[in-house]
Amino acid sequence: MSTEASPLPDEPDVHLCVHLRGVQFHFAACLSAAKVFVQEHLRCRYADDVKVLPGDTGGLPRMANERLFLER
Numbered sequence: 312m313s314t315e316a317s318p319l320p321d322e323p324d325v326h327l328c329v330h331l332r333g334v335q336f337h338f339a340a341c342l343s344a345a346k347v348f349v350q351e352h353l354r355c356r357y358a359d360d361v362k363v364l365p366g367d368t369g370g371l372p373r374m375a376n377e378r379l380f381l382e383r
Contacts, residue, residue, distance in 0.1 A: 315372070315373040317339075318377055319343060319381070324340065324342070325364075325368065326366055326368050327339075327348065327364075327374060328361070329360075330358060330359040330360040330361070330362075331358045333359075337371050338371055338375075339371040339372070339374070340374040340380075341377065343381055344381050345363060345374075
């Protein structure tokens with residue numbers, strides 16, 4: 312688990328890797344928010360690439376504004 316609280320604690324967290332101008336950012340996000348984030352990326356392409364990676368999310372910061380991706 313991430314060090315911060317999930318907005319949906321009953322859902323599993325996933326590891327998001329966001330590539331932006333040659334820099335990789337790693338985040339934990341609840342599954343629902345991650346799905347919306349990836350859909351938005353596919354629609355708008357704000358980042359160079361977005362991947363959902365397998366593995367533990369322990370120690371990863373939560374995705375910024377994660378709750379906004381749940382308010383659809």
